[in-house]
Amino acid sequence: MLNLVIIPVLAIIALLVIVSGIFIVRQQSSAVVERFGKFTSIRNSGLQLKIPIIDQVAGRINLKVQQLDVLVETKTKDNVFVKLKISVQFQVRRDNVYDAFYKLESPHDQITAYVFDVVRAEVPKMKLDDVFERKDDIAIAVNRELNEAMQSYGYDIIKTLVTDIDPDVQVKAAMNRINAAEREKVAAEYDAEADRIKIVAKARAEAESKRLQGQGIADQRREIARGLEESVDVLNNVGINSQEASALIVVTQHYDTLQAIGEETNSNLILLPNSPQAGSDMLNNMVASFTASNQIGEAMKEQNRKQAVKTKGKSNKDE
Template structure:
């Protein structure tokens, strides 16, 4: 083979290779012939005429995301930054429009996001911006869909992913929230203390009631026991006055005995002579006698008065 044929073979080989090209999955290739649109090629092995056709460009058909940060002012004059995430894709049947009608889709989408956000947020107060962020996202999506559909782009979803007020406003909001929480905590603590006081008072009242009831029951039983003791003594010939005195003296000595059993007791009973019991009995008998005499005298005086 002549040497001059080698360059021809090499050139022919590269020309042959340029006939074939590969388009990746979820990608569309735009073919132009002599600078004029020829066709759209999708994924797979494709053919083109060498030196006549060329690949003008490729567009991804995957869902893409564009994050746009917009700074604007709310109705209550607070500057806030919103981060809006726009998910979009090229419509498969409108690759021509997406490639030829719009050079910079990111700039176009950003412009519409700015326009919508700066139209919606100034109508809201700062608190409403946080509450109604989904409404803002819906408004952005509606506007973008209407505008970008003509350019071959479909807006899948828009999200307001971040709301960042001015630093001073954020600090003030944190202080307000902290003060509200401290106020709520103080109210709960006050309620808890009040409940404790009320319950303690109820418990003390119940304790006093039960204690009084116990003392009343004790005295009732003591009185019943004394009554039975007097009846027993009366049956053996001891009158009521003597029986009462005897019971008092007996209780006195019982008290002395119980005090003597307490080794660690510091109580001293005064007077504490052996004649105490006898003196007490004599005093009680004398008092009972005097009381009976006074009672008889009063009955006689009343009887004489009635006879007159």
């Protein structure tokens, strides 16, 4: 009866011991096997066997590319506090799993320490604007320092990136005001240039309009003069002299003007003098004026002629 109980128990124990000697290593990872606390071997992905009870899996190493984000606060050359987010992508070399497992207790802390050291050595040499413009230089410096330090521990630094630069809140507000003021300045310059173009175009249009208007007035007066000349010639042909003809034309225009004004029903204009004999008086006055003007002109011409003859005679006598 006792044998019937012991045999199944022993079978179960044996099965458990055999199963404990089998373990699985996942893809892109390695397992470190120790025997009585001493390193024995490194096992890669797949189904693996070990001596039950004697061999133990001491740990597993991730062979994938990993990323560690480090937030560093430091001061720039122009005394501005700024926070930088440094993203470090790293990987354990497959041939150096032993070094990565046994030489370094906490790789994240080690990488973080180096990032702090490099960033706080590089950024204080730069002004805030240079930090934004030369962030790749900071990333290269961090990458170079980490590679030199971590290779001996079996780690490769794949890439180092400065993913964020965050100045103090008041500094960001000041930078935004400067940017807004600069954009407003450019907008004002464009608005002023547009106004200048409009003013120049308007001035050119007005100048062209005045030129055309003056040309039209000149053409109009030229035609009026030509018409008056023809009218005077017609009146001279019927025995009316030039003075009388000119006066008659003016009087005729006077009455034409009165007629045009009278056709306007809503006009309040009164032309003085407007009595019936005004036209006759105007005609007589203009004829007399023209006659007197001609007489004065002839007298001045005669006087100038005598003066010229006298001057010429005196000049000949002196010779």
